[in-house]
Every structure is written in C-alpha cells, then in structure tokens.
Amino acid sequence: METSDSIIIQTEKLEKIYPLGPAEIKALDNVTLSIAKGEFLGLVGPSGSGKTTLLNIIGSLDAPSSGSAAVLGRRIELLTHKESSRLRNEHIGFIFQTFNLLPVYTVYENVEFPLLLQGIPSAQRRTMVMQALEWVGLAERASSKPAQLSGGQSQRVAIARAIVKRPEIVLADEPTANLDAANSHNIMKTMVDLNKELKTTFIFATHDEKVISYLNRKITLFDGRIEKDEITGTAR
Amino acid sequence: MIAFLWKGIMRDRSRSLFPILIVTTGVMLTVFIHAYIHGAITMLIQTTAHFNTGHVRVMTKAYAKEADQIPNDLALLGTDTLLSSLRKQFPELAWTPRIRFGGLLDVPDDRGETRAQSPVFGFAADMLNGNSPEWNVLNIKNSVVRGAAPSKRGDILIADDLAAKLHVAPGETVTLIVSTMNGSMSVKNFTVSGTVRFGISAMDRGTIIADLADIQSAMDMENGSGEILGFFRDDVYHAEQANDMSIMFNAQHEHSASEFAPVMGTLRTQSGMADYLDLIDAYSGIIIGIFVVAMSIVLWNTGLTGSLRRYGEIGVRIAIGEEKGHVYRSMLVESVFTGFIGSAFGTLLGLAIAYYVQEHGINIGDMMKNSSILMSNVIRARITPFTFVIGFLPGLLATLLGTAVSGIGIFKRETAQLFKELET
Numbered sequence A: 001m002e003t004s005d006s007i008i009i010q011t012e013k014l015e016k017i018y019p020l021g022p023a024e025i026k027a028l029d030n031v032t033l034s035i036a037k038g039e040f041l042g043l044v045g046p047s048g049s050g051k052t053t054l055l056n057i058i059g060s061l062d063a064p065s066s067g068s069a070a071v072l073g074r075r076i077e078l079l080t081h082k083e084s085s086r087l088r089n090e091h092i093g094f095i096f097q098t099f100n101l102l103p104v105y106t107v108y109e110n111v112e113f114p115l116l117l118q119g120i121p122s123a124q125r126r127t128m129v130m131q132a133l134e135w136v137g138l139a140e141r142a143s144s145k146p147a148q149l150s151g152g153q154s155q156r157v158a159i160a161r162a163i164v165k166r167p168e169i170v171l172a173d174e175p176t177a178n179l180d181a182a183n184s185h186n187i188m189k190t191m192v193d194l195n196k197e198l199k200t201t202f203i204f205a206t207h208d209e210k211v212i213s214y215l216n217r218k219i220t221l222f223d224g225r226i227e228k229d230e231i232t233g234t235a236r
Numbered sequence B: 001m002i003a004f005l006w007k008g009i010m011r012d013r014s015r016s017l018f019p020i021l022i023v024t025t026g027v028m029l030t031v032f033i034h035a036y037i038h039g040a041i042t043m044l045i046q047t048t049a050h051f052n053t054g055h056v057r058v059m060t061k062a063y064a065k066e067a068d069q070i071p072n073d074l075a076l077l078g079t080d081t082l083l084s085s086l087r088k089q090f091p092e093l094a095w096t097p098r099i100r101f102g103g104l105l106d107v108p109d110d111r112g113e114t115r116a117q118s119p120v121f122g123f124a125a126d127m128l129n130g131n132s133p134e135w136n137v138l139n140i141k142n143s144v145v146r147g148a149a150p151s152k153r154g155d156i157l158i159a160d161d162l163a164a165k166l167h168v169a170p171g172e173t174v175t176l177i178v179s180t181m182n183g184s185m186s187v188k189n190f191t192v193s194g195t196v197r198f199g200i201s202a203m204d205r206g207t208i209i210a211d212l213a214d215i216q217s218a219m220d221m222e223n224g225s226g227e228i229l230g231f232f233r234d235d236v237y238h239a240e241q242a243n244d245m246s247i248m249f250n251a252q253h254e255h256s257a258s259e260f261a262p263v264m265g266t267l268r269t270q271s272g273m274a275d276y277l278d279l280i281d282a283y284s285g286i287i288i289g290i291f292v293v294a295m296s297i298v299l300w301n302t303g304l305t306g307s308l309r310r311y312g313e314i315g316v317r318i319a320i321g322e323e324k325g326h327v328y329r330s331m332l333v334e335s336v337f338t339g340f341i342g343s344a345f346g347t348l349l350g351l352a353i354a355y356y357v358q359e360h361g362i363n364i365g366d367m368m369k370n371s372s373i374l375m376s377n378v379i380r381a382r383i384t385p386f387t388f389v390i391g392f393l394p395g396l397l398a399t400l401l402g403t404a405v406s407g408i409g410i411f412k413r414e415t416a417q418l419f420k421e422l423e424t
C-alpha cells in the first residue's frame, strides 16, 4: 500500500442495508478501507457478497445507509445530485459487464460523449477521442456502430469511453464476464498499460481468475464484510 | 450537446418516426372526426332552418301552438304589412312568407280522367320575384333535375322521384287538390315546369313547390301565409341574436289578447329542436371527448414506453456524469419535438381530409332512405377555427405529459437502481 497522502478513496464503517419484507439485507457491513492513487485493485467474493454495492457507492451512483465514503476528498453521502454527477463526469470512468454503448452512436461519438458533457471544444475533443481509441487499438473503427463490433472490441470502446477524460479512478464491474479468454487478457493488458502510463486507479468487481491474476491488491468480501485484504503485486 | 441529442433522435426511429406517426394518426383522426361531426350538425341545423323553422319564424299565436301540424286555418293574415314592418325592424335578416300544406296531386290523361295520383307535401314560396330569398333558401336553381324553375303563375316544381312514380314530365299539366283555409275543397291546375331533387330522402319522396300567390288563391288565403321566415344573411344560425329578436318582437305584441296576434319563435325553441340540439351537442361532445381522451392515452402510453425503453441509455448517460435534470429536460424537449411535428402533420392531414369531405361530402343516402329527418343525404365536413386546435393541442400535450410522467421515474429511482434495470 501507498502512503496516506496519496489516498484517494477512504471508507469508514460503510453500511448498506436493503429492506427485504419484514427483514433486511446487509449488503455492506462495517467496510473500512483506503485505496491509494494508482492501485490496480479487485473486489472479489461470492455472488451477493456486496462487490457491486461497494463499487456503486464509490462511484456515487448509490448512497450508503450509514458510515462515510470519501472519494477524492468529497463525502459521497453528502453530495447533491449535481455534485455527484460532476464528480462522475470529471473524475470517474465506468466500465460495465454489458458494455452499454449507446447503439445509435458511432464508436467515435460514444467515446466523445463524456467530453461533450464537460463542454470541451471540438478540436480538443477530436484529439482526445482519437488518442483514447489508439490506446485501445480501435482508431480505424471510429465510424463503426456498436452493432458492427465484436464483444472484445465493444468492451475496448467502453474502456476508451471511460478513460478518454483521463479520470483519476476507473470502476469496472465484471468487465470480462461477457468475453472469451483471449479478449479478457487483451483488455486486461490494455488496462494495465493505462494504469502504468496514466497512473489511473482501477477498481474491479470480479470473480474472474484471469482478472484476478492482473491485480496488485485483492479485497475479498463475504456477506458484506471485508474478509481478506491482500497485496498480490502481479501486475507491476 | 444539442447536435449529439439530435443525431440520437434522427437515427433512432423508435424515438422519432414511430412516435411521430402515432401522434400524426391520432391527431388526424381527431381533427377529421371533429370537422365531420361539426359538419353534420351544421347541415342538420341548416336543413331544418331552410325547410322548416327558418332561423326565426313568425306565426299567429294559435298556429305556433301546433305548428307541427301546419294548421293553415290559423294562418297569418295581412302578411304584406307584417312583412314590411319586419323588414324595417330587422333588416339584418332576409324575410319571406311561406305556406306549407298537404294535398293530393292528380295526373289526368287526355280525356281528363285520373291517370295517377299521390298525396304530396307542398311548399308555397315567393318564387316569381327574382330577389326572393327563397331562391337561395330552397336552393331551387341547383335542385332542378329536369325542366326549369317556375317563371310564371301556374308553374309548379315536383320532386323528381315523385315525377317518375307518376310518369309526369315537365310541360305536362297536373291537378292539385287542397283544402282551403276555411275547410272547403279546392282544385287547381298547374303546369310542371321542372322536377327537383333535394338530396333529402324525406323530401324527395313527395314534395312539390308552388308559387305563393297561386296557393294563396287556391286556399283562399289572399294576403295570408302560414308563416313568415327570417334568415340570417350568412345562413348561419346565431342563437343569441335570434333569441334577442324574438324577445323584442314578442314584447311588442304581448298586449294583444288575440289568438291571431303574431309571435316569433327561434329555430332553437321550435318543434323540440332545443332538446334535439342539446342532445346532439352532448353526443358530439362525448364522441369528440372520447376521441381526444383515447388519443391522449395512446400518446401518453407512447411517451411512457418510449422512456421506459430508454432506462438503459439514461442510466449510462447518468453514470457518465450527465445530470438527471439535464437528461429529463432533453427527454421533454424531444417529446415536444415529436409531439409538435406529429400534431402539425396530423392537423394538416386531418384538415386535408376534412377539406375534401367538405367539398365532396360523404353520401349516407342509403341510411336515410326511410328516414323522416330533414337531413341531407350528403354529409359534408365543416372546418372551423376550432378544427385547427382540437387535435393539435391534445396531441402535443399528451406526448409531453406522457414523457413528463414517465420521466419522473428517473428521479424517483436511485441511480444504482436504473443501472440494475439496465443490466438485466
């Protein structure tokens, strides 16, 4: 782990409770955790252990029931809608299991979208989009539609979309679940490169051994609690 | 950003073309139905005015009591004086005396024996005066099928179907047998100048039109007439104005205790027309209301399903950092766009069809064959200023509201929840 001055995510006794009829489900239970800049970290654990829930709270898509989460110095549980969308827009990239590209837009336009939200001028957008597409090796497919791409290519476009704005943090929920082994390694390598080159912090939620083999830190969740927190150091 | 959203709308047909088509169809039908029903009502009122009650009608008090039976023994006398005073007092209307009567039409053969015979219903109208409003009101010139309109005393027009039944042709002589005002029988010969068709089944079966003076003499009604009809010059019934006039006129004659004093009735107050008109108004209101509501529900639903279908896209946009408010506003703008285009197209198409039906009409003659309603067989739509908005506003508002309501779901749901719905 890094020194405390480079900590960019800090959670304190995080709890997330979902009502379930008369009872309730503790999706997260007493999760205290710090993540430093540049980590390549994975949340692992069985299905239902709270990986997605934790990722969503860090990404300010969801609020904790109690406890606190600070991301880049902002208290997630205190943010307004506006502030949290701004945080996501400027500092966090998302990668999903199902790619979630916007089907009516071209590869180029999908990657351009986050920059449009930031109001970046068009010439600068073009440079940034093309560079992001080159990182993921899809520059020549800029004008394709998502339907014309393979799963691996689609996920690489999604990666380009997540990193085009150079966010500090990328959150990836089961990014390889819909990909074959070759494609999984391929996109993991791309992300490792980006992690080294741009010092982007990557946080994965995954069961995939292939993903786990690239991590330099592995946090195992069980029933919403942190069970193990190990440095693996493979990627570096 | 606007260009980006615009591309989305244009490329995704389920966001542009389909909603627009649905709005267009709904609005078009509403516009047309409205114009058509309005046309039918207008025509019914017009026909009633032309052939029955006028816009206003002056009769004796006694005649008015049983006007439906056309009691000519209670007719107005001294028509000329009354007519000129009406023309002076209410110059905004065209006034004309008319006698309606029942009788028997007899077609003699060469030897004067009866060859054919039929009961007839007659209009005695002021036709020999070229300025008479009757030319327009009874639409005489356009209704002539064979022969010509009457041009001299002793001329008569008979319904074309009746002429066919009796085997009479223009130029032949017919005998009219009527009872006089005093109850005795009177026989008078006429020359058939032509045959007419009104396009109103109830009238085409057995109507004749004779000159007023001829019938006055045949019925011993010199200077008398059953009724004096008043018509607004634009041929449109102005209910309030008609009502004011009748109140004013009747107040002037109130003091007279005579049963033969004149009284003025309006189209609305005569022969049960008030109930009838109210009923029609209510029904047409309901029909149009149902249409507008049904259309609104369909459009609402289109708006709803449209936005539900897009939860996934919306979830991604929000995750990437678009504000919920911005997403919501962009959906509203989009629905205004599709709603506006669809409503505009629908109104244009609806108006075009309505215009066609206004010019050409739809023939419902088969339905009216045995009807006694004075209603034209050809129903024409009628476009009014209201036709322009009856479809447009609901079309636009329903689309907008449907989207607005469904979009509220975006706010109600936790963002993470939008996501789960998108992942499944």
Ligand SMILES: Nc1ncnc2c1ncn2[C@@H]1O[C@H](COP(=O)(O)OP(=O)(O)OP(=O)(O)O)[C@@H](O)[C@H]1O
Pocket: A018, A019, A025, A026, A027, A045, A046, A047, A048, A049, A050, A051, A052, A053, A054, A205, B417
């Ligand atoms: N919206 C919700 N309402 C109720 N319970 C929920 C909701 N979302 C998640 N849960 C519950 O919270 C717990 C943690 O869910 P979570 O999605 O974080 O698990 P996960 O570790 O991501 O599992 P998987 O590996 O299957 O994706 C589960 O028991 C789940 O049923």
Ligand SMILES: [Mg+2]
Pocket: A051, A052, A053, A173, A205
């Ligand atoms: Mg999960």
